[in-house]
Structure formats: C-alpha cells, structure tokens
Amino acid sequence: MTCLPTHTDKKLGLVIDLDTCVGCQACVTACKEWNTGGHMAPLTDIDPYGGHVDGVWFNRVHSYEHTTEMGGRTVNFPRSCLHCETPACVTVCPTGASYKRASDGIVLIDEDKCIGCKLCSWACPYGAREFDTDVGVMKKCTLCVDRIYNDNLAEEDRVPACVAACPTSARHFGDLGDPQSAVSQLVAERGGVDLMPEMGYHPTNKYLPPRAHTQRAASVPAKALEPIRAEGGFLGWVDRMLSN
Amino acid sequence: MHPAFSVVFFTTATGAGYGLLALLGMLGGFHIIPADFWLGLVGLGLALGLIAAGLLSSTGHLGRPERAWRAFSQWRSSWLSREGVASVITFIPAGLFGIGWVFFGRTGGWVGIAGLLAAIGAVVTVCTTGMIYASLKPIAQWHSRFTLPGYLIFSAMTGSVLLNALCQGFAVGSKMLVAACMLLTLLGWGWKLATWRYNDQLEIPSNANTATGLAGGTVRSLEWPHTEENYLLKEMGFRIARKHSVRLRQIAQVLAFVLPILLLAVTFAPPWPYAAVPSALAAIVQFAGMLVERWLFFAEAKHTVTLYYGR
Numbered sequence: 001m002t003c004l005p006t007h008t009d010k011k012l013g014l015v016i017d018l019d020t021c022v023g024c025q026a027c028v029t030a031c032k033e034w035n036t037g038g039h040m041a042p043l044t045d046i047d048p049y050g051g052h053v054d055g056v057w058f059n060r061v062h063s064y065e066h067t068t069e070m071g072g073r074t075v076n077f078p079r080s081c082l083h084c085e086t087p088a089c090v091t092v093c094p095t096g097a098s099y100k101r102a103s104d105g106i107v108l109i110d111e112d113k114c115i116g117c118k119l120c121s122w123a124c125p126y127g128a129r130e131f132d133t134d135v136g137v138m139k140k141c142t143l144c145v146d147r148i149y150n151d152n153l154a155e156e157d158r159v160p161a162c163v164a165a166c167p168t169s170a171r172h173f174g175d176l177g178d179p180q181s182a183v184s185q186l187v188a189e190r191g192g193v194d195l196m197p198e199m200g201y202h203p204t205n206k207y208l209p210p211r212a213h214t215q216r217a218a219s220v221p222a223k224a225l226e227p228i229r230a231e232g233g234f235l236g237w238v239d240r241m242l243s244n
Numbered sequence: 245m246h247p248a249f250s251v252v253f254f255t256t257a258t259g260a261g262y263g264l265l266a267l268l269g270m271l272g273g274f275h276i277i278p279a280d281f282w283l284g285l286v287g288l289g290l291a292l293g294l295i296a297a298g299l300l301s302s303t304g305h306l307g308r309p310e311r312a313w314r315a316f317s318q319w320r321s322s323w324l325s326r327e328g329v330a331s332v333i334t335f336i337p338a339g340l341f342g343i344g345w346v347f348f349g350r351t352g353g354w355v356g357i358a359g360l361l362a363a364i365g366a367v368v369t370v371c372t373t374g375m376i377y378a379s380l381k382p383i384a385q386w387h388s389r390f391t392l393p394g395y396l397i398f399s400a401m402t403g404s405v406l407l408n409a410l411c412q413g414f415a416v417g418s419k420m421l422v423a424a425c426m427l428l429t430l431l432g433w434g435w436k437l438a439t440w441r442y443n444d445q446l447e448i449p450s451n452a453n454t455a456t457g458l459a460g461g462t463v464r465s466l467e468w469p470h471t472e473e474n475y476l477l478k479e480m481g482f483r484i485a486r487k488h489s490v491r492l493r494q495i496a497q498v499l500a501f502v503l504p505i506l507l508l509a510v511t512f513a514p515p516w517p518y519a520a521v522p523s524a525l526a527a528i529v530q531f532a533g534m535l536v537e538r539w540l541f542f543a544e545a546k547h548t549v550t551l552y553y554g555r
Binding site for chain 2: 209
C-alpha cells in the first residue's frame, strides 16, 4: 500500500559531512559494486564502453563552487535517496510497488510490481530515483537493506556500502529518530540541515555544512630558502656578473 | 520535463474525448441535442475512440505495460491510480448510453441517466488527470492553481468544438452551440495566456542553495557526477531554447484558439452542408494546436533536480 505509515519505529538514514568529503567517488563505486548484485540488482549500464554511456546509480557525487563574502571553496556533494518522512514518490505510485517501511523508515521499490510509469521520479525533488531502461522498472537506494541486517557479515560491516567505503568518514549511518544516537548527536552538534526543506518532504538524511573559514592556517610563513635581498661584497659582485 | 509523445497525445486525446463524451451525455440526456442515429454512432464512437486511443498510447511509455492492471490498486493515495479507476468505470455508463442511443434510438429514461453518469465520470477522470500534474511539488509550473482548471477548460473546449463539427455534419447544428464553442475557445485562450503570464513571473522557492544545503552566497555547479546525460537529465532536464518557446507559443495560440474562432465565426453564415466544412476544420486545427500546447506544457516545465546540474 502506498499510503505512508503514520509512525516508523526507527528513522534509519545517513548523515553526510560536506566539510570532509573529498569527492573521491569511493562511495559511488562501492554502492554500484554492492547493489548491482543486491536487493535491486542489476544496476544496468547501457553502452558502458561506447560514446553514450548511461546507467543506473544510486549515489552520485557533484562538485560545487560555493562563494560567500568569506571566500570561495569547492564542496563535494554526494546525492542519493534521503528516505524522506513524507515521500511523495511513494504516494504517487499507482501500483503499490513503492513503499516506506514502518519498522525503519526505509523507502523501497518492489521491482515485481513496478510498471515503469516513472511518476515517482517526477515526484522526487532530489533526483534519487533512476529508471532502468533495460529492465523497465524504477530503481533507487535501498540504504543497503541487504547489508545492515545481514547476519552473514561481521557486525562492523553491517552499514551501507557507501559508509563502509568512505576514506574520510564523511558518511555516517544510524537512527535519526533517536535523539541519543551518534548520528543525531552529530547533527545537533554540527547544525545538520535538510535539503530543500521548503518542499515539505522532511528528508531523514542530513547534511553537515562545511565548517566556517578560519585564519588559523599558514599564519607563520616558512623560512625562505634563499636570501631575498642580493648579497653585497665580492660574492655579491660575482653573483651579479654571472647573472648577466 | 521531457515531452514524451505518448503522454502528449494521451492527455490531448483523452481531454477531447472526455469533453465530447460529457457534452453528449449531458446535452443528449437533457434532449438539448436530438437522438440522431448518426450523431450517436459517430459521436460516441469518436469520443470513446479518442479515450481508448489515448489510454493505449499512455501505456506505450510504461516500462512494463503487461503489469498495467496493477495501477488500479492504489486509488487511496495515487492520482494516477484514481485516473485509471475513473477512466475504466466511466466506460460502463458510457457504453450503456451508447447502446441506448444507437440501438434503441432514445436518450431519455435510463439512457439519459447513463448519459449523465458518463458525463460525471468524464469530468471526474479529467480532474484526476489534471491532479496528477498539479500534485507534483518539484515542478512549480504544474503545481499551481492554473493546472486543474486548465485541463477542465481545454477538455470542454476541444470537446465542444468536436461536437459542433459533428452536429454541423449531421445537419443538427445550432447557432447556440457555435457561440458556446467560440466562448469556450476564448476562455481557453485567456486561461492559457494567464497561465503563461503566471509561469513567466514565477519565483521558485528552491534554488541551488537550498538544494545543496549551502547557505548564503552563490553555489555554482563545478563538475557533474557523469560525463554523459543520464536518466535524470534526459527525463527531467529537458531544455527548450527560449526563441523556440516564443515561436511555439505563437503557433499554439494560432492553431488552438485564433483559427478555430475565425472558422467558427464563418460557420454562422452558410447553410448546411457548407457550414460543416469550417466546423470540421476548426476541430482538426484546434486538436493540432492543443498537441503543440501540451508539448509546451511539458517542455517548459522545470524540475528541481535540474538545480543540482546548474541548469
């Protein structure tokens, strides 16, 4: 049923730190690698070695230049499903293929029910859903539902593939419905924000804005390797003559 | 938004078909138009044919059309599902109305009631179609108070012009109907102009700052995550050159509103069968114009996902 649950026991989601993300794309490839054999498999690639490469990805990393009066900086920005609390992508689904789980709040697609009408991708402001033209159904991030509850994995590996892969710990996974959880604490401490809050979708995933610019770095310049002023005396005269 | 021809044709054809069905049901049920055999056969045949062709066309854009029956299940939450249910239910009174009119030659009694129910079903179905688009928040040009009335007005407009062409063709036309067609076409024109005016001045609350959560200053897309166009850009990043947009708006206005009004005005003067020619031309030209209008409805609509791509 595509009606939304009135309450979810947990609000599992991601917290993404835009301050430490270096845009290495490790989360992107780890996501693709896991999920092309996972719950929503396959993540089809069309013409992968040709001139018009296309394919399904659950996670894409953009790069932006953010310029304020404090200066400019590059911000790497991973974009994936935010597992919203009021996801219109679910309610617009005519077949019941899209659903939000009452247990943990994860938004999923039942591929066997999807007719590929694409309306859910129109209803998502964030571009989280991508159509698989080969299979004819819509696909999206599962929050690695086949990893996080997987007893066959070591406990420390029971996190989404993107979180496990991140070399700078810019991605955090946890229950954002529990104010005592590590991710909730992190959001509170760093002032985590919703994307496009004006849309009213109440995303579960939060983004930590880059930390403020500081003047701490490089306030003491390193000692110059050579004297800047020309030497005087005989050696100075030799230097000048040889430099001519 | 990418203007897929299957959806452009679907909304235009079903709009005209349901408009015609609603008018035949109401005007027939209340004996305002006579229970002429040929008018009933061709009129209801055309209405139901347009509806069926449109619905079939809409399944053409599905990835898995063989599962289309599942779309009738989620009417509690989904306008698309409601549209599917309403469209199928409407076939029942419409079919009974057609049988009564064509085979029994009457539009009174139970046939009239079936006609009125078909008219109600047609209006409800057009409303559900309009709401599919009006309910999509990420597309500001659609999520506006202009969308739903627009679908209803254009359905009534194209349906009435079709009905007039048929009535003129079967020698049961009336000057009242011609005048009503002209008024509805004028109303449609005014509504479209008001919609374009609103859309051109629209201040969309979302921007690259809110999309990325980066407050203040400017956010410029430096690098996309991919080198080629992906599904998101093909489906929702469709861009139309501004000069084409202006030209297409002119073409849409001439074909959908100006020429039909002129042709309908010509219909007043000559007797049957000559009046049937401009009436039929008005319907054909208007349908072509509405295809252009509907193409623009998609092509000019901007989805918030384009903010992530600096478009």
